[in-house]
Amino acid sequence: MQKLTFLSLACAALAQVTNAQIAPNSYSYAESDWTNDITTAQSIGIDGFALNIAANDYEVDRIVDAYAAAESLGFKLLYSFDMTYTWQQSDMVNIVANHSSSPSTFLWKDTILVSTYSGESYGEDFWASFKSTLQSQGIDITLAPAFTTYRDPSDATSLVSTFPSIDGFFNWWSWPADVDANLTTATDLAYQAAVSSLSGPYIMSVSPWQFKNLDGAGDWVEYSDTLWNYRWQQAVNDVKPDIVYLGTQAPLYVDGFVHAAWRDVAQYYISWFKTGSAPTITKDEPSIAVPGSLPRNAAYPEDAVFALAMLKDTATITLAIGSNTVNFTAGAGVTMGSVPFPQRIHKSPISQSAGTGTTVVDTHGSMYVNQNGCTYYNFNPFVGSVSE
Numbered sequence: 001m002q003k004l005t006f007l008s009l010a011c012a013a014l015a016q017v018t019n020a021q022i023a024p025n026s027y028s029y030a031e032s033d034w035t036n037d038i039t040t041a042q043s044i045g046i047d048g049f050a051l052n053i054a055a056n057d058y059e060v061d062r063i064v065d066a067y068a069a070a071e072s073l074g075f076k077l078l079y080s081f082d083m084t085y086t087w088q089q090s091d092m093v094n095i096v097a098n099h100s101s102s103p104s105t106f107l108w109k110d111t112i113l114v115s116t117y118s119g120e121s122y123g124e125d126f127w128a129s130f131k132s133t134l135q136s137q138g139i140d141i142t143l144a145p146a147f148t149t150y151r152d153p154s155d156a157t158s159l160v161s162t163f164p165s166i167d168g169f170f171n172w173w174s175w176p177a178d179v180d181a182n183l184t185t186a187t188d189l190a191y192q193a194a195v196s197s198l199s200g201p202y203i204m205s206v207s208p209w210q211f212k213n214l215d216g217a218g219d220w221v222e223y224s225d226t227l228w229n230y231r232w233q234q235a236v237n238d239v240k241p242d243i244v245y246l247g248t249q250a251p252l253y254v255d256g257f258v259h260a261a262w263r264d265v266a267q268y269y270i271s272w273f274k275t276g277s278a279p280t281i282t283k284d285e286p287s288i289a290v291p292g293s294l295p296r297n298a299a300y301p302e303d304a305v306f307a308l309a310m311l312k313d314t315a316t317i318t319l320a321i322g323s324n325t326v327n328f329t330a331g332a333g334v335t336m337g338s339v340p341f342p343q344r345i346h347k348s349p350i351s352q353s354a355g356t357g358t359t360v361v362d363t364h365g366s367m368y369v370n371q372n373g374c375t376y377y378n379f380n381p382f383v384g385s386v387s388e
C-alpha cells in the first residue's frame with residue numbers, strides 16, 4: 001500500500017481556528033500562490049493538500065485556482081469540510097462533484113477521499129445521505145472524517161457502530177490534551193484497529209507545535225517541546241498509518257516566524273514513512289527552537305532551547321545560552337537535546353555540532369531570549385538551523 005503525506009491548507013480564514021497557529025489563509029490567494037505552496041510542498045515529498053473549507057463562499061473560487069495549479073504540477077487535493085460551520089448538504093455535494101473528474105482529485109481505491117474537521121453532531125443520517133446522493137450521480141466517495149470528540153481509545157468501537165457510513169478515520173489529535181506529558185499512540189492504535197476492517201484509510205496527524213492565541217476565542221499552548229520528533233517517530237515506527245496529515249501550515253510558514261528548519265525534519269521523516277526506512281543523512285544539520293495574560297498550560301513548555309540534530313555520523317552537540325552549556329552525543333540520524341535558560345538571560349542561543357575534535361558547524365540564534373518584563377507572551381517557537 002502506498003504511503004501518502006498530506007498537508008493541511010486552509011481555504012478560509014476561520015477554518016484556521018482549528019489549527020495551531022494563525023497562518024495565512026487563502027482568501028487573497030491567486031493561482032501563483034497555490035503554485036508556490038505546491039512546489040514547496042512537493043520538494044519535501046508532500047503528495048497533496050487537504051483543503052479545509054468552512055463555507056460555500058469565496059472558497060469555491062479558490063478551489064478552482066487550487067485545482068488549476070495542482071493539475072499543472074501533478075499534485076493531489078482532498079476536501080476536509082469544517083463541520084463546525086453550518087453546511088447545506090447540497091453545497092457539499094456540489095463541491096465534491098464539481099472537480100470529481102480532475103486528475104488532481106485524490107482517490108482512495110478509485111473513490112474520492114473526503115474528510116472533515118468534526119461533523120459527528122450532524123448525525124449518521126446526514127453522512128449516509130451525503131454519500132448516497134453523490135453515488136446517485138455516479139460519484140463514489142470514501143469518507144474518513146475527523147470526528148474530534150472521538151479521542152478516548154475506549155470510544156473507538158462505538159465510533160464504527162454509531163456511524164456505519166464512515167469508511168475510515170482521521171485522528172485529529174496530534175498533541176497532548178492539556179497535560180504536562182508526551183502524547184502516546186493509544187488513540188491512534190485504537191482507532192486504527194477500529195477501522196481496519198473498513199475500506200478506507202487510517203489518517204494520523206503529526207504536528208510540530210500547538211499554540212493558539214485568538215484573543216478570547218482561545219489562548220493556550222500544549223506541551224510540544226519534542227513533539228515534532230517523537231510524533232514522527234510514532235508514525236514511522238509504531239502506527240504506520242495509511243496517510244500522514246501534517247496539521248497546521250507550520251512546515252511552510254507561520255506569521256513572521258521562520259519554520260523552514262522544521263521542513264527539513266518533515267522531509268526526512270516523510271521519506272522514512274514512505275520507504276519504510278530511515279534515509280541517509282548527507283549533511284549535518286542541528287536546528288534550534290526557542291519558545292517565546294499567559295496562555296493556558298503556560299507552565300508546560302520547558303524554558304529551554306532544543307536542538308534536533310540530523311547527522312550523518314556521531315557527533316557532540318554543544319548547546320549554549322547565557323551561562324549554561326550542555327553537550328550531548330548524537331548518533332547518525334535524528335537526536336534531540338536541550339539546554340535550559342539560565343535564571344536571567346538576554347542572550348541568543350548557540351548551537352554547534354562537533355565531529356572528531358573539530359567544529360563542523362556552528363551558529364547563533366537570531367532571536368534574543370528575554371525573560372524580563374514581557375508584555376506579550378508568544379509561545380510560537382523560533383526555529384533556526386545550521387547545516388554543513
Ligand SMILES: *[C@@H]1O[C@H](CO)[C@@H](O)[C@H](O)[C@H]1NC(C)=O
Pocket residue numbers: 060061064094095098
Ligand atoms: C465549479 O467549477 C467552476 C469552474 O470549473 C466554477 O466556476 C464554479 O464556481 C464551481 N462551482 C462549485 C459549486 O464548486
Ligand SMILES: *[C@@H]1O[C@H](CO)[C@@H](O)[C@H](O)[C@H]1NC(C)=O
Pocket residue numbers: 180181182226230
Ligand atoms: C517527553 O519525551 C522526551 C523525549 O522525547 C523527554 O525528554 C521528556 O522528559 C518527556 N516529557 C515529559 C513531560 O514526560
Ligand SMILES: *[C@@H]1O[C@H](CO)[C@@H](O)[C@H](O)[C@H]1NC(C)=O
Pocket residue numbers: 318325326327
Ligand atoms: C562541552 O564541550 C566543549 C567543547 O569540547 C567544552 O569546552 C565544554 O567544557 C563542555 N561543557 C560541558 C558542560 O561539558
